[in-house]
Amino acid sequence: MKNACGTSILVFLASLVSSAILLAQSDLGTISGFIKDPSGASIPNADVTIKNQTGIERRATTNESGFYTITNIPPGLYRMSAEASGFQKYESTDNKLDPSGRLSIDATLTVGVSTETVEVTATTAALQTESAAVQKLITREQIDSLELNGRNPVGLASLVPGARATTAANLTFGLSQGPANFNGSRNPENLITFDGAPATRTRSNGTSIGAADVDSTQEVQILTANYSPEYGRASGAQIRIITKTGTPQFHGAAYEYLRNNALNANTWSRNANPLTGSAASLHYNQFGYNIGGPAYIPKKFN
Secondary structure (H helix, E strand, O other), rough: OOOHHHHHHHHHHHHHHHHHHHHOOOOOOOOOOOOOEEOOOOOOEEEEEEEOOOOOEEEEEOOOOOOEEEEEEOEEEEEHHHEOOOOOEEEEEEEEEEEOOOEEEOOOOOOOOOOOOOEEEEEOOOOOOOOEEEEEEEEEHHEEEOOOOOHHHHHHHHHOOOOOEEEEHHOOOOOOOOOEOOOOOOOOOOOOEOOEEOOOOOOOOOOOOOOOHHEEEEEEEEEEEEEOOOHHHOOOOOEEEEOOOOOOOOEEEEEEEEOOOOOOOOOHHHHHOOOOOOOOEEEEEEEEEEEOOOEEEEOOOO
16 A cells, blocks of 8 residues: 555656646757758768867768758857868857757868868858747846846846836846736736746746846847747747856856945935934845856766
């Protein structure tokens, strides 16, 4: 009887976990393209390799049409290389793959020995032709440069076209319903995700508990219209938080945000109290630190 009860509990818990996974939208993307020779003819059986800044490497081989595709890869900057017998090696660097995006990287191989390499740098963002979604990507550089009240990266979503900012109360640490109304929809209709996993309570007016850590946030992607059916559970904007990937070095940061009577001008809400004859004192300190690094697993990750 005890064994049957224990098995039932395990099955129930597993069903809860699987249902949560089914609600998630993946941030993984796809890189594909055609490999051709100088005449425009397809090159079959060419070896294609992609590698990102954290060392993730994937390989593929072109088919008879010279086409390759590599799926389920995390967003970031990628180096693509292509090799084929009788041709110089081709390398393309700084190729930016957006969250859940589709990136096309074509290559034209030059006739020559394989020990020679032709290197191309992607200097501009590739035009997104694989999706009709209206979207905006807030990069890590923008996160570092823009003022961010409360250190809540979700607030950056209010900067995109079509957004109408709501009250500052929606940007507390216990995040409410998002920072804005988008294209006429109400903010409870927005969906907030962390690395594809929904962070919005579906039975509590669309609210979310807690705020993303700005130091661990790599990008904020906002989809406002024409997004794919996988986002069908919400009719408003899709606010997607993408966290940083790991590095082989230990790193960290410390911060302190200070406001007080000496540094900040008085506001209307802090007018002098008629009973005391003076304004309330202002003392605001937001401080903290973070540290990260590689995980050491003996005989696995040394």
